[in-house]
Amino acid sequence: MDIRQIRYFVAVAEERNIGRAAKRLFISQPPLTRQIQQLEDELQVKLFERTAKGVELTSAGQLFLNESRNILSLIEQAQERTQRAGKGQLGRLDVAIFGSGILNTIPDILKRFKTAYPGVNIVLHQMSKAEQIEALRQKRISVGFNRLLAPLPDIDSTMILQDKLMVAVRDDHPLATKPLINLKELDNEPIVVFPKGARPNFVDLVSRVFQEAGVTMNITQTVIDAVTGIALVSGGFGFCLIPSSASVLQLPGVKYIPLGGLPDNATVDLSCIYLKDDHSPLLSAFLAVVHEYKSQLNNQA
């Protein structure tokens, strides 16, 4: 049994005539006759009655014709779906996201990807930095989003953007009217920091900045993420330094003001990490979307 034989059989069944079917198949009549005979031999069933005008399907032949069409269509489907999967247009992509990164950039990228590759099922996982790295290695996810990543031998990363620092202030605070706050103005003021968790993280950047500027940092609370930190500002716990992209989050009584008087390297990156040896087309397609997003971002700025 052979796909060729099935195709030949369907042609003969449709033409009800071996010679005509042979022409349609661009072969000569004798080999076609032989292929049909072989098929009948193998199935041990007569598929056609030979008549003077050509051939006619037996009832078994009629049944086999239906089956044959199903088989051919399933094969066609399989080819097409596999090709699409090979181009990254079909499948499932597991993506890890983290606390404050979710606020606008990541949804934007995911929305673009979904539009470009509607056949791909995106599954999101909330994971800390350490969890993301472990999950990448175990192939439970293909991409992770995070900040301040130390380079690793088996993991590559692409920086998406660099956030400047901003200060979250209660709007009834004297500093809230200023267009720019200088770091020195926060000397010994109560500060809420985040996140708890794997180093290096955003806290380390913030404390380095304070240290280099010779300003005393008075940490009153350490919380799990930006949202909680900003909520505490709203609750009057003090100031909170945040990456500028977190400023899309609006809470009652909280204003965001750019932080001035900082060195150029006082920024946090948002990066996208993936296994160095993952060459799957889905990942490539995703990274292409990330790059496109990134270059568009740069052109705007």
Next chain:
Amino acid sequence: MDIRQIRYFVAVAEERNIGRAAKRLFISQPPLTRQIQQLEDELQVKLFERTAKGVELTSAGQLFLNESRNILSLIEQAQERTQRAGKGQLGRLDVAIFGSGILNTIPDILKRFKTAYPGVNIVLHQMSKAEQIEALRQKRISVGFNRLLAPLPDIDSTMILQDKLMVAVRDDHPLATKPLINLKELDNEPIVVFPKGARPNFVDLVSRVFQEAGVTMNITQTVIDAVTGIALVSGGFGFCLIPSSASVLQLPGVKYIPLGGLPDNATVDLSCIYLKDDHSPLLSAFLAVVHEYKSQLNNQA
């Protein structure tokens, strides 16, 4: 593309090693390598990653493996059905069954059908709801049994019975002596639910019932099927709500008690699904047996 190549591909995918697969296929390694290469060329997709230990499926390869198995099984079916038709026998009916439905109703129906049509070869397939629908559309099965089916344009269904709810209890539990358990008595008690998988399912029904009765549902475990759920009851994990037809399953230390105080719509159907445009005499015969079974069931009640 060739059936031979598909068979070869499946063998390599299963062995994860071209040399071993070649042995299994009783050919030598080089031609097998070449056939796989040809297949990849034709599909223009890399199906395997070559590693030091052998080969590994790419995601496209994984997809093609599923498709390939479907194709091979359809071909096998086609051959068998055609041969039977040629011998004047009735044929073969592929039936999909699922987890807990197998316990008594389905075997009863199959037994009746086998008695009435001894010439028909019934081939059973274990499939989830989603798999059944896909397999119906690809004609790999003709009938499926399942519960809680949402209506679909191309698929018809016949309800066989409606199961009331029962509670599986450990027999050393105080409630185990009662003839009837009221839902309120399960307030905040540990509950095991099933199944995992496609919605809507039995869990949704159960949680709706709890909600409407204003009773707090305290889910301690979610498991794959009724058998596992009841096994956990036996293991002391708590209660488990089941469709009454699952109560034929006896496990040590487990008692089944009817659940009272429920609305009339607190039932799960067991239904039989098939393609709307399948007019094969075999399917009609099967559905006739199902109807007969159903009406007999109603007369008893």
Next chain:
DNA sequence: CTACTTGATACCTTTAAGGTATTACCAATT
């Protein structure tokens, strides 16, 4: 009966699958 059409057969050519020997490659080990 003859002309014509059909599928079947005989025999040759060509394509492609399968085999053997060998190479290239990677990883683990020494």
Next chain:
DNA sequence: AATTGGTAATACCTTAAAGGTATCAAGTAG
């Protein structure tokens, strides 16, 4: 760093089988 064991890939040859040409046999129509 070199070696070994196991893997897939390549080169080249052999063989099986698909396809082609010529012809035959068997019906049907005129």
